[in-house]
Amino acid sequence: MRVLVTGGTGKTGSAVARGLRARDVAVTIGSRHPRGPDQVRFDWADPSSHDAALAGVDAVYLVTPAMDPEPDRLMVPFIDRALARGVRRFVLLSSSAIDARAPGIGAVHAALQARAPEWTVLRPSWFMTNFADPQHALGSGIRNERAFVSASGQGRIAFIDPEDIAAVAVATLLAPANADLILTGPEALSYDEAAAILSEVLGEPVVHRPIAVDEWCARLTAAGMPTEYAAMLGALEQAIAGGAEDRVTDEVLRRTGRPPRSLREFARAAFAL
Ligand SMILES: NC(=O)c1ccc[n+]([C@@H]2O[C@H](COP(=O)([O-])OP(=O)(O)OC[C@H]3O[C@@H](n4cnc5c(N)ncnc54)[C@H](OP(=O)(O)O)[C@@H]3O)[C@@H](O)[C@H]2O)c1
Incomplete structure (x- = not known):
């Protein structure tokens, strides 16, 4: 094959x-x-x-x-x-x-x-790597200012490690599901809760600042993202605020035989110097 x-x-x-x-x-x-x-x-x-x-x-x-x-x-x-x-x-x-x-x-x-x-x-769901990637708005904010913004308020997201996505991809390339699989990490967290975990791991405060969706989209376009794509992401931020991503599934465990990594475990590895 x-x-x-x-x-x-x-x-x-x-x-x-x-x-x-x-x-x-x-x-x-x-x-x-x-x-x-x-x-x-x-x-x-x-x-x-x-x-x-x-x-x-x-x-x-x-x-x-x-x-x-x-x-x-x-x-x-x-x-x-x-x-x-x-x-x-x-x-x-x-x-x-x-x-x-x-x-x-x-x-x-x-x-x-x-x-x-x-x-x-x-x-x-949303990737945990967004918090550590210097090319991503979240990662660069955390790296440079120990702060980041979102337009999703207190909405929760079950952030997932891309390594867990890849493990499911390998499993389903070898044994197809003929289905769509919603993949999440082990817990749904608001950005405030994620910031608290990152603060603990980094040993210094990391701050989440909620902003309006228009300002959030304007920041993405100012950083070079096409307007239409930024607007699509902005609509997703609003959906998160309304609870659309507040869910956890067991697909990573079911397809790979091991549980997905938590944000705390991911951050300990990603921010280890
Ligand atoms: N970040 C999140 O929170 C999140 C959440 C859910 C879904 N997603 C989805 O995840 C996907 C990104 O996946 P990823 O993080 O694994 O990739 P990634 O690290 O963002 O890398 C993008 C890859 O796509 C390739 N690529 C980009 N444009 C291409 C083009 N025109 N032709 C051929 N290859 C091209 C690049 O290859 P080369 O540069 O080598 O050509 C690179 O390998 C997106 O579809 C995004 O919507 C992201």
């Missing part, structure tokens, strides 16, 4: 590639900037790169093109091309906030459901 891992240089994809290799599964990593023998040039926006990436491939891990509000325009034709070449199995990284009725990535989910013989859609 050979798996094409799109997004294979990113957070979940690199862990998926590692997990597959540990199980003696051959891996092709698709990247816009390939480095090394197992990587091929793959750009969602350049269909001429797609056939070579699919050479000898039996299954595909699908990560959307970055910050594209309509990823279905590029991804659905790719899935059709892969199916025509005999690929049977797909695992799509989506989001807990999006189902198959939603436009954009929801349409990719719907296409897999309708056309792929073996498929799984992973719908993870």
Whole structure:
């Protein structure tokens, strides 16, 4: 079996590639900037790169093109091309906030459901790595000011470690679920509660400042995010404030045999100096 891992240089994809290799599964990593023998040039926006990436491939891990509000325009034709070449199995990284009725990535989910013989859609909650990534607004705020903002008030999110998402991806690349799986960490936390955990781990106060959603979106666009994508994330912040993400599922344990990592455990590892 050979798996094409799109997004294979990113957070979940690199862990998926590692997990597959540990199980003696051959891996092709698709990247816009390939480095090394197992990587091929793959750009969602350049269909001429797609056939070579699919050479000898039996299954595909699908990560959307970055910050594209309509990823279905590029991804659905790719899935059709892969199916025509005999690929049977797909695992799509989506989001807990999006189902198959939603436009954009929801349409990719719907296409897999309708056309792929073996498929799984992973719908993870928000990533714990957002708190530690200097490229992310949360991570840079914590690193530079020991403070971060949100527009989700006291709404709770069951933050998840991308390593746990990757472990479920590996499990479902080997044994498809033919279902969408909502993946969460072990506990739903407000950003105030997350800040308290980070304060304890870092040994100094980390402050969460709630702000209005318009200001929150304006900060993202000022930092270079496309307006439409920032507006979509802003709508998700409001949904969180209303309780949409206040839930915990047991899918990580069910699919991998081990419980998901807590934010405290993640932070101890991520902030260890
Ligand atoms: N952060 C969260 O809280 C959260 C929550 C739920 C869902 N998600 C979803 O998670 C996904 C991101 O996954 P991740 O964190 O594993 O990835 P990531 O670390 O953000 O890395 C993005 C990956 O996508 C690849 N990529 C980006 N644009 C591409 C293009 N045009 N063509 C080919 N490859 C492209 C990059 O590869 P190269 O640069 O090597 O080409 C890179 O490997 C997004 O769909 C996001 O919506 C995130």
